[in-house]
Amino acid sequence: MTIGIAGITAAYVLIALLLLSINLYSNWSWQIKAGTVILASVFYVITYMSFPPLLGWPTNESPPRQFRLIATHVQQPDKQAGDKGAVYIWLSVIADMKTSSPPRAYKLPYSDGLHELVIHAKAKLDKGIAQLGEFEESSGPPIQVKYGSRTVTVPINIHIYDLPDPLFPDK
Known part of the structure; x- marks a missing residue:
């Protein structure tokens, strides 16, 4: 396991803990709580889909002219x-x-x-x-x-x- 993978895992755990604390201990309305969970879930998916180009995997884009x-x-x-x-x-x-x-x-x-x-x-x-x-x-x-x-x-x-x-x- 490299430091990069450990760092990303730690960041995801931290965000999950923050979401849990917002949902359990805040007096915010359920709409705001649901919105933060949905926003964080979208962030997870976008981050996951952003990794392949960063890792050097082949792209399906058209080659340069x-x-x-x-x-x-x-x-x-x-x-x-x-x-x-x-x-x-x-x-x-x-x-x-x-x-x-x-x-x-x-x-x-x-x-x-x-x-x-x-x-x-x-x-x-x-x-x-x-x-x-x-x-x-x-x-x-x-x-x-x-x-x-x-x-x-x-x-x-x-x-x-x-x-x-x-x-x-x-x-």
């Missing part, structure tokens, strides 16, 4: 367990080509095309070839991506490509 691919992981679907699968990507937002943000994990719905796209990008990352990408919100049809002689269908509009070589000025 331009990004640098840091890492990938593919969880294939399992029909026996009823798992639909997912594609996890760690991205760093690119504001300009000089700076990037700390990486963030994103969870995308699994598809064969996205799986193949991510596997090819990971193979290049493993070879030391940096990967950039672009994401566009699209409600249109899936896009077609070519890999050599093969074409795969990706359900979301995401493109991953090699980081271009820097252009050095002539001497």
